[in-house]
Amino acid sequence: MKKQQKIIVFSTLALIALFFIGGNLYKQQQSSAFEESGRKSNSEFIRAHSMSLGNEDAKVYLTEFFDPACGTCAQFYPLVKDIMKENKDEIRLILRYAPYHNGSDQAVKMLEAARKQGKFWEALELMFASQQYWIDNHQVRPQRLWQILTRLDLDVEKLANDMQDPALDELIAQDLADAKKLGATKTPSYYVNGKPLQNFGYEPLKELIESEL
Amino acid sequence: MSNQTNTAASWTLLFFAWGIATIATLGSLFFSEVMAFPPCTLCWYQRICMYPLVIILLVGMNPLDKSVLKYSFFFVAIGWFFSVYHNLLHYGIIPESASPCFLGVPCSTKYIQWFGFITIPALSFIAFSLIGLLLYLLKRRLNS
Numbered sequence: 023m024k025k026q027q028k029i030i031v032f033s034t035l036a037l038i039a040l041f042f043i044g045g046n047l048y049k050q051q052q053s054s055a056f057e058e059s060g061r062k063s064n065s066e067f068i069r070a071h072s073m074s075l076g077n078e079d080a081k082v083y084l085t086e087f088f089d090p091a092c093g094t095c096a097q098f099y100p101l102v103k104d105i106m107k108e109n110k111d112e113i114r115l116i117l118r119y120a121p122y123h124n125g126s127d128q129a130v131k132m133l134e135a136a137r138k139q140g141k142f143w144e145a146l147e148l149m150f151a152s153q154q155y156w157i158d159n160h161q162v163r164p165q166r167l168w169q170i171l172t173r174l175d176l177d178v179e180k181l182a183n184d185m186q187d188p189a190l191d192e193l194i195a196q197d198l199a200d201a202k203k204l205g206a207t208k209t210p211s212y213y214v215n216g217k218p219l220q221n222f223g224y225e226p227l228k229e230l231i232e233s234e235l
Numbered sequence: 236m237s238n239q240t241n242t243a244a245s246w247t248l249l250f251f252a253w254g255i256a257t258i259a260t261l262g263s264l265f266f267s268e269v270m271a272f273p274p275c276t277l278c279w280y281q282r283i284c285m286y287p288l289v290i291i292l293l294v295g296m297n298p299l300d301k302s303v304l305k306y307s308f309f310f311v312a313i314g315w316f317f318s319v320y321h322n323l324l325h326y327g328i329i330p331e332s333a334s335p336c337f338l339g340v341p342c343s344t345k346y347i348q349w350f351g352f353i354t355i356p357a358l359s360f361i362a363f364s365l366i367g368l369l370l371y372l373l374k375r376r377l378n379s
Contacts, residue, residue, distance in 0.1 A: 026246060027297060033254060041261045045269040207271055 076114035087120040087211040090129040096150035119197040125162025135184035252369040253292035259362040284314025315363040
């Protein structure tokens with residue numbers, strides 16, 4: 023019986039080791055594949071239409087694919103803001119859309135329309151703060167979001183008009199295509215100078231950014 | 236055949252069944268956690284049937300306990316049926332609208348296609364079938 027137990031223990035350890043070694047190899051491979059693409063040169067990370075914040079000559083380009091209806095994105099927003107504040111002028115934040123929830127594209131359109139009136143950040147923060155009111159069981163309720171947005175000092179008619187702009191559909195499609203290409207299937211997905219954040223978490227994100235500073 | 240050899244051969248059958256279940260389990264976790272392929276609904280049901288086999292068969296091997304067959308049977312059978320259904324869907328024999336998937340990954344999503352035909356549902360079918368076969372052979376051996 024002892025021999026059999028040894029075989030079991032050995033096999034289990036070998037398989038688990040294989041899993042982790044294989045996992046690490048795969049992740050390294052992914053990471054270096056991304057690094058080769060570089061940062062500013064690769065358009066999957068930044069598009070002309072993308073909303074950005076921060077110094078254009080910043081050392082670190084932080085690309086975030088997010089969904090306005092995503093709870094984790096809302097959680098990370100103030101944390102990212104803190105990182106930006108702590109490292110003024112050294113980080114440029116680029117926001118990309120990955121509207122994966124049902125109806126999220128409507129929220130994105132409202133955001134872009136608010137952006138045209140210079141109220142992008144206010145609208146974004148309001149959306150994040152009020153998620154529980156306009157999201158019902160992972161389903162976006164555009165009417166409710168609309169009502170909440172009208173609290174901001176916005177030209178409501180213009181907002182409604184700008185939302186209908188067909189260019190927005192293209193913009194969203196482009197961002198989704200880029201997200202797909204980069205493997206950003208979950209939100210939020212972070213890329214620091216093109217390197218994907220592989221261990222998800224606030225500390226890992228901070229570490230990755232710091233390693234590029 | 237002496238009793239010793241009989242037991243050894245039986246144990247080996249069970250060991251291989253366990254090995255397949257473990258590789259299937261780790262493999263599916265590799266796909267979802269490392270390669271970030273989100274599992275669809277049917278995948279989840281098959282995982283629910285496959286993962287416990289790792290423990291059940293392990294315990295049943297140590298020492299060899301005949302009743303392991305009784306406890307593992309339904310997991311293997313149910314998992315096998317799900318994999319059959321999933322494969323029919325995947326290869327287009329059943330239309331997607333008849334499937335239970337919604338909100339996210341459709342069950343017909345083809346993540347891999349090794350050698351032109353090996354997909355993840357195919358791997359699942361192979362795994363459940365092999366485990367079923369090995370346990371069946373074990374049952375015959377134990378009953379003789």
